[in-house]
Amino acid sequence: MFDRLQKPFLTVETGEAYQPIRISYEIMQPENLAASLENLQCIEKNPTPNSWSWYWRGECNDLHFESVDGYRKTEKPVRLGTITLREGFLFLNLPSFKRACLAVPFLHRHISQILKINAADFINKVFALDERLPHGFSELFKDDELDRIMNQRIEDYHKVQAECENAESPEEAFKILSEFTQKEAKKRLPYAERYVFEMNGAATDPDVVFLAFYIYLRGRELVAIKRWFGQTGYSLADAADETVVQVFGDLGIDIID
Numbered sequence: 001m002f003d004r005l006q007k008p009f010l011t012v013e014t015g016e017a018y019q020p021i022r023i024s025y026e027i028m029q030p031e032n033l034a035a036s037l038e039n040l041q042c043i044e045k046n047p048t049p050n051s052w053s054w055y056w057r058g059e060c061n062d063l064h065f066e067s068v069d070g071y072r073k074t075e076k077p078v079r080l081g082t083i084t085l086r087e088g089f090l091f092l093n094l095p096s097f098k099r100a101c102l103a104v105p106f107l108h109r110h111i112s113q114i115l116k117i118n119a120a121d122f123i124n125k126v127f128a129l130d131e132r133l134p135h136g137f138s139e140l141f142k143d144d145e146l147d148r149i150m151n152q153r154i155e156d157y158h159k160v161q162a163e164c165e166n167a168e169s170p171e172e173a174f175k176i177l178s179e180f181t182q183k184e185a186k187k188r189l190p191y192a193e194r195y196v197f198e199m200n201g202a203a204t205d206p207d208v209v210f211l212a213f214y215i216y217l218r219g220r221e222l223v224a225i226k227r228w229f230g231q232t233g234y235s236l237a238d239a240a241d242e243t244v245v246q247v248f249g250d251l252g253i254d255i256i257d
Helices: 002-006 031-037 097-111 145-165 170-186 206-228 236-245
Strands: 021-026 043-045 053-054 078-086 091-096 116-124 191-197
Touching: 002 078, 021 097, 031 043, 031 097, 091 097, 091 206, 097 116, 116 206, 145 170, 191 206, 206 236
Parallel strands: none
Antiparallel strands: 021 091, 021 116, 043 053, 053 078, 078 091, 116 191
């Protein structure tokens, strides 16, 4: 364990922890997709079919990475992620949670009429510098397992919702919900997880949706990093407490901002 405490985890060029994340989109206007992507200076078509690269340049040149205040851009821009098409969906593949939190509102601002965000699949751990990395996102994310975990979470929530609705008093309902929340927060996180976006028509405020996504990932990244540094029992409940009292700086490491 002491060796691990002294060993840094793998990071990406912009300084944050390497944690692969894949965001999927429904394609609303397939006939306009390629032109809309390639109209952006920050997106460039790759030689392989149905593949593009997203670069830190052009429209996203001002994206801010707190973890790289000392970083200086070179003539060759950093590739922030890749875009692929498969089975009628667009997938944005990214190597860190920070980039995902920046990418989601960015694409919404520029081509929301073409794409509808669906879900984000991600890894709840950080990696050693010499650790074997999975080969490609298809090896990382198994749809059946991700759906099973997500459906179980929804089923558990509906059970608690029914218990709250049938409670004899508001106090009892609050106790049931509080106990469920605390129990869920203390569970060990699965290796891979799926987050589903709720964008229900014009009444949905995108900024609220994106903030919820940011908070969701922030807690999980903190859990992964704390466990790397030896706190194997660290949970989402602990992450929530630390977020409230704003103690991220105590570790001297950047989390998401």
